Amino acid sequence: MPPLLLIILVLILSSLAYWQGRRRAFAMVRQPAAAKMHSRPGYYGMLTGLWCALPALLIVAIWQLAADPLLTQMAMRGVAAAKGSLSPDQLNLLVNDMRNLVGGGMVAREVDPLLQAAADQYIGLQRISNIALAVVTLTTALVAAYLVLARIRPALRARNHVERAIEIILTLCSTFAVFITIGIVLSVLFESIRFFQQVPFFDFLFGLKWSPQMAMRADQVGSSGSFGAVPVLMGTFLISGIAMAIAVPFGLMSAIYLSEYAGPKFRAIVKPLLEILAGVPTVVYGFFAALVVAPFIRDLGTMAGLSVSSESALAAGLVMGIMIIPFVSSLSDDVINAVPQAMRDGSYGLGATKSETIKLVILPAALPGIVGSILLAVSRAIGETMIVVMAAGLAANLTLNPLQAVTTVTVQIVTLLVGDQEFDSPKTLAAFALGMLLFVVTLILNVIALYVVRKYREEYE
């Protein structure tokens, strides 16, 4: 039985349990000389339903996580014993082959009868496991529901139990976000550590050459990959720098105009229009950059007698800048609006013009918030992927010339991880090291920015 069907079945049982519990509570009230029930009948139903569903669903979840490794181990025992001593890598390879056999997929080499036997055994075990899971789950659900039903009496404080259970569920859901962060940290950290066992940390951070292609044979050209992240980081900062050079002036001036000069009607029309710019998927910007902006810049450069790469940093940066304009403008807009009116009035009272007030009073007052929003925008630019994947280059050039092709951290992650991967080569692991770098840098930027923005907002409230 597929797990989805099982879950649906448990939920159906649970709703049946709900009605049964509710009916039971009603029946109790109707009895002659019945005591007053502690809770309303629905709560007795809910209690029954919760007890019916929760333990059963928990079993399904644990089973799903634990069954596969266990079954694999059991199925592979025969193979491992026959092959004698195997290195973990070889074993992994065999396990993968076995999985492919189970999935009916292709196997790289001729099918080993031993492996085929293991696959057959796995399928058999899986069938047994699924049946066992179904039986255990449904029995648990029914038994739990029965036990609760039997205990329903007027004195049972059903509402308190139910509310306590719901509160625990709510608490668990709220900690989910923390688990995501932990998951991110652990997943990139583990692979990164494996990477740094093969490539020294400082070679990665300060190396000047990035060419992650590892040759299959030792005598091939460029046989050893080199993992110096500096050119990649430079490319990232170059493109982000160009993007910010577009986004900050345009975004900030738009925000100033919208919050200080524009009438309510103009604002009501223009603000949503600017937000459309923010809602366009990045892959669309990437397409635009690669097909419209990059050729345009190249032709422009050719006319001016410059040699412009068709994947120039300028094209990607320009389009990324356009994408970030609404981001900067809406955040700065909030910050500028938070500056109290009294400060403006004071400045006008002294005879300052509007632009003087903005430049000398409002912007200085809003500066920390604006800096915060710019930092958030920078972290966005650094982490932006699709535009650079489609419009920036793959080769890591160590250059500051915006007309040349450069590569970025995100481009490298995508190119290293898309397609077939071998999880023991530094080439694949390098992507996780870059991912960790990206995570750490954006995390620092975000923490500073969020702190600044929050602290600043509180000051004027």
Added chain:
Amino acid sequence: MSEPKKISTMDRVNVGLAARYRKERRFRLFGLSAIVASLMFLVLLLGSIVAKGYTAFRQTEILLDIHFDPAVLDVNNLATANYAALVRDAVLALFPEVDSRQDKRLLAKLASTGAAYTVQAMVLAKPELIGSTRAIWVLADDEVDMFVKGHIPRDVPEAERRVNDQQVVWIDQLIASSRLEQKFNTTFFEAGDSREPELAGIRGAAMGSMFTLIVTLLLSFPIGVAAAVYLEEFAPKNRWTDLIEVNINNLAAIPSIVFGLLGLAVFLNFMNLPRSASLVGGLVLTLMTLPTIIIASRASLKSVPPSIREAALGVGASKMQTISHHILPLAMPGMMTGAIIGMARALGETAPLLMIGMVAFIVDVPHGFNDPATVLPVQIYLWADSPERAFVERTSAAIMVLLLLLLTMNAAAVFLRNKFERRW
């Protein structure tokens, strides 16, 4: 000795006034031009996509007299018969005067390789057609399509054109005899991906997007709302809840590709879930949209005035009853708006899905959560990488469909907000 002229403050102000007003006007103009420029970018972006893509909704087809030759079609081998030969014969029959081998090959290339599938489907549906001759509209080759639509100009030298002069003559003759026409492109909406532009469609990607979004919605909305309710209504103010809060705000600003790395490491490598499946895509997007939904739901809960809580508590409701009977229904429109906006973001997301293998070339339309699938933005990315000229217009058309979906979702969010939002 004359008295030094006394300069009053007013005079000093008046001297500089004109210059200051000029500055004021200039500054204001800067602001306005920044907005105009941003909107120009928007117009340019959308305009160039529509201009490139609107032609994709029509597709050139050729009217062929297909003879369902019993010599080729045998009742026993209908699935494997040489349908391409039938199409080839029909195309060659249009111009009987062509006799050189090379010209015949060029002529046969006018029809798409997909024409054979059309014929096959017809025969499989109606085997009694065998032996008869029918006039059928079949797809033209993508190069012919591009030429008819004017994307391959006539005036470039023959060597730089994918359609040579001889083919141009044939195409013109076919148009003159109205055997070659542009029709509504149903393939684009009904087919999965293909290497041949004229056979490629967005159905597979759209279904993949739908399955992915279903998973995302089913997981992220309940969890997000529950987390928001806890943080807003129950959480004590302490270090732990502070940590959770900082965490959520941070997660919302982390690059989406990092979530892809997490998905790759945890869901694929650790939990051995199937690659390229919409289930995994949905899980990854759940992690990504969760912060958005939590933040929107909290804002919505915050906007419910405390007097309602106090009134409910005052008449004897428990805290949970206050929330489930009063606060949640009042906050629901805001939460749903947040959820729709989160879903719209998830629909447009590409980068994390590349990490979990949803970039594979998948021809079949997915039918379930575990089938290998791709999603609309990834399909756009894949097509944008294809060298054929015809894929450019298809990419643009797919972008138009995606933007239309996003626009609908956002419009629904705005509608919900305007209809149900209450100012207290």
